[in-house]
Amino acid sequence: MIKGYHSDIMKIYERIQSKEKESLQKRKIEISKILPEISNIEKQIGLYSVKISMELLKNKENTEKHLKQLKEKITELRIKKSELLVANNYPMDYLEIKYKCPKCRDTGFIGTKKCSCYKQKLVKLYxxxxxxxxxxxxxxxxxxxxxxxxxxxxxxxxxxxxxxxxxxxxxxxxxxxxxxxxxxxxxxxxxxxxxxxxxxxxxxxxxxxxxxxxxxxxxxxxxxxxxxxxxxxxxxxxxxxxxxxxxxxxxxxxxxxxxxxxxxxxxxxxxxxxxxxxxxxxxxxxxxxxxxxxxxxxxxxxxxxxxxxxxxxxxxxxxxxxxxxxx
The missing domain is CATH 3.40.50.300 (P-loop containing nucleotide triphosphate hydrolases)
Structure with a gap:
């Protein structure tokens, strides 16, 4: 709807995403200084995620069992990270992206359909x-x-x-x-x-x-x-x-x-x-x-x-x- 405003609206979403990425990076730097253990946990989660990708490419017979083990380790690490944050008076999702609109994750679209927040931005812009x-x-x-x-x-x-x-x-x-x-x-x-x-x-x-x-x-x-x-x-x-x-x-x-x-x-x-x-x-x-x-x-x-x-x-x-x- 209202084609002439689409590019302007998408720029608004880009600014929202950019601002939140900067904010998340600041929160990560803060936590790395106060709770370095959490930064180490996130690195381990990243390594296990890479291993999962590699296992999927190998396509071996025992891949499914190994994948299950890797996913369980990632889950354990995420639980440990959440517990550490809460124990130190931080929200459980402190190191997660904070979306203005959780439905579309600040993209303006749910699949190929425009999100309700897209129209709200269109109205404000007009x-x-x-x-x-x-x-x-x-x-x-x-x-x-x-x-x-x-x-x-x-x-x-x-x-x-x-x-x-x-x-x-x-x-x-x-x-x-x-x-x-x-x-x-x-x-x-x-x-x-x-x-x-x-x-x-x-x-x-x-x-x-x-x-x-x-x-x-x-x-x-x-x-x-x-x-x-x-x-x-x-x-x-x-x-x-x-x-x-x-x-x-x-x-x-x-x-x-x-x-x-x-x-x-x-x-x-x-x-x-x-x-x-x-x-x-x-x-x-x-x-x-x-x-x-x-x-x-x-x-x-x-x-x-x-x-x-x-x-x-x-x-x-x-x-x-x-x-x-x-x-």
């Missing part, structure tokens, strides 16, 4: 010095406060804005918790300032913390990116938008709508749906307006392949701004 990370430090579930929303139900809605946002928050958590095993996409719609972008950011924060690659774009930014892909043949950007774990498109309908934008928007939606790559789209448009603004191919996918959540109530941004300026 979002290094990103404005989005600063935004998510504020817009997250820790700062989620349903009491900002009115508990009064209007005649038009069958539930209050507060009850509505509580249900959406609960469904959003389900989306996060089932992310790996679900093909669900989300469409947040409703008037401005009712929490759509905030809830999108809350979801993004949780998934990023879990090591998923989340790409956030306003609809205008997305169209600009799609233009770059089309006319500058930017394969790295194309790979990013097509293969990230979650693509968030914020403020759909605010972009300049042209034949080009409608065609490219359909293409990105359709390709991600075919690849079963999840999306979260927010818009200030009512569903009727989406039907009018976009082609049937786009609107049918938005309304047919996404779980719809309506946001309503007072403009929370205005409400908070007025409250903060009161003396």
């Amino acid at each position: 979002y290094k010095n990103s404005d989005l990370i600063n935004i998510l430090n504020k817009n997250n579930f820790e700062n989620y406060n349903p009491e900002l929303f009115s508990s009064q139900r209007s005649e038009e809605d069958h539930r209050s804005p507060r009850k509505n946002i509580e249900i959406i928050a609960s469904k959003s958590w389900n989306f996060i918790e089932n992310f790996a095993n679900s093909t669900e996409n989300l469409l947040f719609y409703g008037t401005a300032g009712t929490g759509k972008t905030f809830m999108s950011n809350c979801i993004a924060k949780e998934l990023l913390d879990k090591g998923y690659l989340v790409i956030y774009r306003t609809s205008e930014m997305l169209i600009q990116n799609l233009r770059t892909i089309r006319f500058a043949n930017d394969e790295k950007l194309k790979d990013l938008l097509l293969n990230c774990d979650l693509l968030i498109i914020d403020d759909l309908g605010s972009e300049q709508i042209t034949d080009f934008s409608k065609t490219e928007l359909f293409n990105i939606l359709n390709m991600r749906l075919l690849k079963q790559k999840k999306m979260l789209i927010s818009t200030n448009c009512e569903l009727e307006n989406i039907l009018k603004m976009y082609s049937e191919r786009i609107s049918s996918r938005l309304l047919g392949n996404f779980t719809l959540f309506k946001f309503f109530g007072e403009d929370i941004r205005i409400k908070q701004n007025i409250k903060s300026k009161r003396f």
Whole structure:
């Protein structure tokens, strides 16, 4: 995933391996001065290991018996080494490599499959010095406060804005918790300032913390990116938008709508749906307006392949701004 970053990630693993090898060498030098007997034991283990390799090459009839004896001697020496370390208040594995990720042994791969730590490094690398990370430090579930929303139900809605946002928050958590095993996409719609972008950011924060690659774009930014892909043949950007774990498109309908934008928007939606790559789209448009603004191919996918959540109530941004300026 995200081919352009692979070489950078592998350099990170090389640095981790190099640093730990240096650290292990320092620990060995330390032990050789304090407990020289352990250094002698390690030398003996090394000699026996060489003998095992030589026996395997000889292929004699009594090789199996001899190999067993050599392995038993190595085991005895390792036990003795561990006992000496523990007796002198050192951890049993003090002279072993300390892997940051024991699963892949800091290689990034388990066999031919990328380790989970590979994706975590990809996420950190992509979002290094990103404005989005600063935004998510504020817009997250820790700062989620349903009491900002009115508990009064209007005649038009069958539930209050507060009850509505509580249900959406609960469904959003389900989306996060089932992310790996679900093909669900989300469409947040409703008037401005009712929490759509905030809830999108809350979801993004949780998934990023879990090591998923989340790409956030306003609809205008997305169209600009799609233009770059089309006319500058930017394969790295194309790979990013097509293969990230979650693509968030914020403020759909605010972009300049042209034949080009409608065609490219359909293409990105359709390709991600075919690849079963999840999306979260927010818009200030009512569903009727989406039907009018976009082609049937786009609107049918938005309304047919996404779980719809309506946001309503007072403009929370205005409400908070007025409250903060009161003396």
